[in-house]
Amino acid sequence: MVDILHTGVSGLMAFQRSLATTGHNIANANTSNYSRQRVDLVSNSPWNEGGNNAARSTFIGTGVNVAGVSRIYDDFLTQQVRGHDTSVNQLETLDELITQASGLLGDSKTGLAPALRQFFAALQDVADTPDSLAVRQTLLSQGESLAARFREVDNQLNKLRDDVNQGLRGAVTQINTLADAVAAANQEIIRVQGSAGTAPSDLLDHRDKLLAELAQQIAVQTVPQENGAITVFIGNGQTLVLGNEAKHLEVVSSAVDPQSVDIRYQGQKTDLSEQLTGGQVGGYLSFRSQVLDQTQDTLGLLAMGLAGTFNAQHRQGIDLNGNPGGVFFQTGVPQILPNSRNTGTISLAVTVNDVGRLQRSNYEMRYDGANYSVWRLADDTMVASGATGPFAVDGLSITVSGGTLAAGDSFLIQPTRQGATDFAVAIADPAAIAAAMPTGDVGDNRNALALSALQSSQTLLNGTASYQGVYAQLVAEVGAQGNRTQNTLESQKALLEQSIQARDAVSGVNLDEEAADLLRFQQAYEAAAQVIRVADSLFTTLLGAIRR
Amino acid sequence: MRISTSQIHRQGTQAILAQQAEVAKVQRQLSSGNRILSSSDDPVASARLLGLHEQAAVTEQHQRNLDLAHGRLSVEESLLGEAGNVLQRVRELTLQAHNAPLSDNDRQAIVQEVRQLHGELLALANTRDGNGEYLFAGFKTHTEPFVLDANGGVIYQGDGGQRLAQIGQSLQIAVGDSGAQVFQQIANGNGSFSVAVNAANLGTGTIAVGSVTELTAFQAHSYRIVFTGATTFDVIDDTTKASVLSNQTYSEGQAIQFNGLQTAISGAPATGDSFTIQAATNQDIFFTLSRLINALETPATTPAATAQLNQSLDNTLVDLDQGLEHLSTLRGRIGARLNTLDNQEQANRDFNLHLQEIISAVGDLDYAEAASRLSEKLMVLEAAQQSFLRVQDLSLFKFLR
Numbered sequence: 019m020v021d022i023l024h025t026g027v028s029g030l031m032a033f034q035r036s037l038a039t040t041g042h043n044i045a046n047a048n049t050s051n052y053s054r055q056r057v058d059l060v061s062n063s064p065w066n067e068g069g070n071n072a073a074r075s076t077f078i079g080t081g082v083n084v085a086g087v088s089r090i091y092d093d094f095l096t097q098q099v100r101g102h103d104t105s106v107n108q109l110e111t112l113d114e115l116i117t118q119a120s121g122l123l124g125d126s127k128t129g130l131a132p133a134l135r136q137f138f139a140a141l142q143d144v145a146d147t148p149d150s151l152a153v154r155q156t157l158l159s160q161g162e163s164l165a166a167r168f169r170e171v172d173n174q175l176n177k178l179r180d181d182v183n184q185g186l187r188g189a190v191t192q193i194n195t196l197a198d199a200v201a202a203a204n205q206e207i208i209r210v211q212g213s214a215g216t217a218p219s220d221l222l223d224h225r226d227k228l229l230a231e232l233a234q235q236i237a238v239q240t241v242p243q244e245n246g247a248i249t250v251f252i253g254n255g256q257t258l259v260l261g262n263e264a265k266h267l268e269v270v271s272s273a274v275d276p277q278s279v280d281i282r283y284q285g286q287k288t289d290l291s292e293q294l295t296g297g298q299v300g301g302y303l304s305f306r307s308q309v310l311d312q313t314q315d316t317l318g319l320l321a322m323g324l325a326g327t328f329n330a331q332h333r334q335g336i337d338l339n340g341n342p343g344g345v346f347f348q349t350g351v352p353q354i355l356p357n358s359r360n361t362g363t364i365s366l367a368v369t370v371n372d373v374g375r376l377q378r379s380n381y382e383m384r385y386d387g388a389n390y391s392v393w394r395l396a397d398d399t400m401v402a403s404g405a406t407g408p409f410a411v412d413g414l415s416i417t418v419s420g421g422t423l424a425a426g427d428s429f430l431i432q433p434t435r436q437g438a439t440d441f442a443v444a445i446a447d448p449a450a451i452a453a454a455m456p457t458g459d460v461g462d463n464r465n466a467l468a469l470s471a472l473q474s475s476q477t478l479l480n481g482t483a484s485y486q487g488v489y490a491q492l493v494a495e496v497g498a499q500g501n502r503t504q505n506t507l508e509s510q511k512a513l514l515e516q517s518i519q520a521r522d523a524v525s526g527v528n529l530d531e532e533a534a535d536l537l538r539f540q541q542a543y544e545a546a547a548q549v550i551r552v553a554d555s556l557f558t559t560l561l562g563a564i565r566r
Numbered sequence: 567m568r569i570s571t572s573q574i575h576r577q578g579t580q581a582i583l584a585q586q587a588e589v590a591k592v593q594r595q596l597s598s599g600n601r602i603l604s605s606s607d608d609p610v611a612s613a614r615l616l617g618l619h620e621q622a623a624v625t626e627q628h629q630r631n632l633d634l635a636h637g638r639l640s641v642e643e644s645l646l647g648e649a650g651n652v653l654q655r656v657r658e659l660t661l662q663a664h665n666a667p668l669s670d671n672d673r674q675a676i677v678q679e680v681r682q683l684h685g686e687l688l689a690l691a692n693t694r695d696g697n698g699e700y701l702f703a704g705f706k707t708h709t710e711p712f713v714l715d716a717n718g719g720v721i722y723q724g725d726g727g728q729r730l731a732q733i734g735q736s737l738q739i740a741v742g743d744s745g746a747q748v749f750q751q752i753a754n755g756n757g758s759f760s761v762a763v764n765a766a767n768l769g770t771g772t773i774a775v776g777s778v779t780e781l782t783a784f785q786a787h788s789y790r791i792v793f794t795g796a797t798t799f800d801v802i803d804d805t806t807k808a809s810v811l812s813n814q815t816y817s818e819g820q821a822i823q824f825n826g827l828q829t830a831i832s833g834a835p836a837t838g839d840s841f842t843i844q845a846a847t848n849q850d851i852f853f854t855l856s857r858l859i860n861a862l863e864t865p866a867t868t869p870a871a872t873a874q875l876n877q878s879l880d881n882t883l884v885d886l887d888q889g890l891e892h893l894s895t896l897r898g899r900i901g902a903r904l905n906t907l908d909n910q911e912q913a914n915r916d917f918n919l920h921l922q923e924i925i926s927a928v929g930d931l932d933y934a935e936a937a938s939r940l941s942e943k944l945m946v947l948e949a950a951q952q953s954f955l956r957v958q959d960l961s962l963f964k965f966l967r
Contacts, residue, residue, distance in 0.1 A: 047570075047571050047572060048572055116606065117604065117606070120604055120605045120606060121604070123605070125602070125605060125612055125615065125616070126612075126615040126616050126618070126619035126929070127619075131616050131619065131620070132619075134620075135619070135620055135623040135624075136623075138623075138624075138627075139623060139626075139627045139630075142627045142628075142630070142631055142732060143630070145631070145731070145732065146630070146631055146634045146731060147634075147697055147699070148729075149697070149699060149707050149708060150697055454705065457727075458705040458725075458727050459704070459705035459706040459707070459708075459709070459725060459727065460705070460706065460707055460708045461699060461700075461703065461704065461705040461706060461707025461708070461727065461729060462705035462727055462729070463729050463730070464730070467730060467732055467738065470732060471732075473620075473624065474624070474735070486616060486617065486620045487617070489616065490613040490614075490616040490617055491613065493605050493609075493612055493613055493616060494605070494609045494610060494612060494613035495609070496605060496606075496609075497604070497605030497606045497607075497608075497609030497612050497613075498606075498609040498610075499606075500604065500605065500606025500609075501606040501607070501608075501609055503606075504606060515577075515580070518573070518576075519567075519569075519573060522569070522570035522572065522573045523567050523568045523569065523570070523573075524568070525570075526568075526569075526570020526571070526572060526573055527570055527571060527572070528568065528569060528570050528571050529571040529961060529962070529963065530571070530961065530962040531568075533961070533962035533963050533966060534962060536966075537966070
């Protein structure tokens with residue numbers, strides 16, 4: 019009879035815990051990364067009434083026992099959610115940036131294209147009345163607004179580059195904070211698991227939440243350890259968190275290109291940004307390498323191409339005062355960026371020989387101790403090499419003079435990056451427009467006609483594209499990249515949704531289910547209480563019998 | 567499959583958000599009329615639109631150039647017409663001077679009018695357009711093309727430049743002619759050769775302007791017809807110093823033929839008189855007029871002087887005819903250019919229309935399609951909202967009271 023009471027009490031205790039856990043589940047129905055919990059009940063070891071006499075063995079149950087609270091969780095599904103979330107975050111960042119870039123480039127009604135059209139229309143007006151100063155002034159004004167559009171787009175692209183650098187700094191700060199938090203969670207889990215043998219579900223959920231947040235910043239791989247800790251890797255297996263220790267990253271000005279930033283371990287030299295993918299960091303990095311650099315280089319190429327070909331024709335003519343035509347547009351020059359880790363110095367000069375042959379690429383010049391080699395980075399091809407130079411590459415002439423280099427020294431050459439930055443109309447006097455040919459006079463429009471003809475001539479990219487063609491190609495490329503990104507983003511979002519569903523199907527809280535459990539455990543609790551009342555009544559009956 | 571409560575909520579709200587985004591996009595398309603809102607919507611069409619808009623802008627510009635060219639050529643055509651009228655009047659006066667027996671005073675009246683016409687022609691040649699550009703100065707549009715020199719002649723200060731206008735993708739047209747070409751490059755005489763009487767002649771002989779009878783035999787040489795007696799003459803080729811005909815018998819008005827040309831001499835030449843035949847050269851029209859003035863002003867008191875005057879008037883008449891023909895050829899050429907402009911204008915207009923159609927097809931919104939898409943999206947959105955409410959409303963807790 020004491021046993022019945024004991025059995026009843028064990029039931030009361032078990033259902034009380036079950037109700038508490040159900041309450042906990044209900045309370046956390048909207049907690050992200052919460053894994054629902056379940057009280058594992060096991061029946062107690064039975065009592066053998068027959069004692070040691072095997073023939074008379076009768077096992078009587080002794081109630082229920084709480085074996086533990088288990089976490090309904092699937093590591094594979096959680097990793098899948100993390101993986102898709104990292105892609106979605108990367109693509110969302112990329113999409114947002116590409117949208118900004120394509121907005122800048124505009125379409126047929128905004129951006130650079132209308133300014134280019136208006137400039138050439140004004141040029142034809144000069145061809146119609148070459149000696150009118152008013153018409154010439156309009157051409158100069160249109161030239162200036164074209165130049166202003168070039169500089170404006172370029173300036174906005176630089177702002178986007180700043181945004182990318184800023185974004186990377188922010189993301190890396192976030193990554194460092196989260197890495198610290200994961201390391202701290204690891205430490206706590208190691209400690210609790212060491213003393214209690216198992217780690218509390220909520221602590222594991224907390225660490226999962228941290229990892230999910232980390233994955234939104236950068237792609238991570240996780241490896242669980244025996245002691246309950248999780249080792250976190252980024253990139254191609256670079257350790258971020260090992261046990262209770264976190265490694266910190268930092269963002270520094272790039273050794274190769276001071277306008278860009280590198281990401282590296284704090285205090286170390288190797289740039290990791292080539293290896294890092296996923297999350298916002300991946301989005302920023304892929305925008306920089308796949309869209310931003312190309313866009314700015316192409317814009318610069320157009321500016322330098324327009325200036326080069328236009329100036330060449332302009333010089334063929336004479337102006338209203340009979341003087342030979344001068345420089346009409348001024349533009350940027352190739353940038354030479356010595357690697358900041360170079361130990362030797364030389365003076366390197368890069369000049370543009372033929373704007374028509376310029377390519378949309380940057381170049382790297384390397385020195386191996388005896389020879390120079392020039393690599394075109396767009397297709398990673400060696401395009402020139404030798405011990406002395408000069409090197410003629412894609413319309414560029416690279417000359418080396420003076421000083422000595424050490425093996426391994428390198429230079430980055432950006433032929434067109436600054437092309438649009440310094441783009442401007444070089445003449446201020448409308449009379450200085452060379453509309454005439456040298457044999458002509460003020461009414462001669464032959465050079466103006468020749469200049470107009472440049473609008474539709476395929477003078478750039480090895481004679482394959484007109485000015486407008488180069489720009490249209492750029493708009494189409496950025497648009498296609500945006501299109502591809504959006505499509506991939508859509509499918510990744512769908513995959514993320516599916517993986518969340520799969521995870522939540524296992525771990526998520528369903529309130530109806532919990533309501534049913536609430537009823538179930540409440541009824542069981544009442545039943546267990548009834549058992550105690552019966553035990554009490556049995557006991558009273560027995561006492562009454564004895565009292566007599 | 568087990569569904570978590572937050573999943574139900576999430577699915578419901580995400581469906582609503584996604585539909586709202588779709589509705590917003592259609593709305594933006596409808597309000598802008600553009601099918602493509604961002605180049606990522608249709609990268610290929612965006613690039614194509616850039617090219618099409620450039621082509622349209624270029625075509626419009628060609629049309630503007632064409633309108634300007636049309637204006638200039640019409641002005642030139644009417645100026646040349648006026649110049650023709652001036653020459654026609656001079657011709658009438660010349661005939662008047664030639665036919666009637668006139669006194670020196672009568673001739674003086676004619677001279678007055680010719681002088682005035684000379685000035686009129688000079689003013690026409692120095693016409694400026696609305697921008698202050700001289701029309702007949704070639705490329706030197708700021709320089710007065712024709713000025714009088716100290717001897718009463720005219721000097722051309724322009725050049726031979728001819729301005730072209732771009733009126734089609736690969737079509738340029740001349741929008742004017744230089745003053746030299748219009749007023750100076752006119753062949754004199756009958757177009758092949760000109761004739762003259764020697765100023766020192768004593769007789770009354772005059773020489774007919776003549777013509778080329780046999781083109782293959784004609785040589786652009788200078789010839790001299792010299793009267794060796796009152797009835798005999800020789801013909802000498804002054805270019806080769808060779809004798810062409812010798813000891814010919816002169817009879818008045820009878821054709822003299824040699825080396826593919828034919829002329830005739832009238833009147834009574836004196837022994838030693840000579841007549842010259844020279845290959846035609848370009849003679850400016852102002853010279854023709856000033857020579858006429860000179861001739862009319864020279865008193866014709868002797869028979870020889872009268873013969874000289876008549877010869878001058880004869881020569882002037884053919885020179886004027888040459889000038890009139892030259893002007894009408896030029897006007898014909900301008901007419902042909904204006905014709906080209908008209909054709910090109912039609913071509914530009916058609917091309918532009920064609921471009922606008924393509925631009926519209928590539929970039930414009932199909933309103934009917936978009937409107938039906940909008941109502942479809944709105945319906946889906948409403949369904950998402952309604953179903954969310956219904957599903958959210960279902961909770962076991964509602965019944966646990």
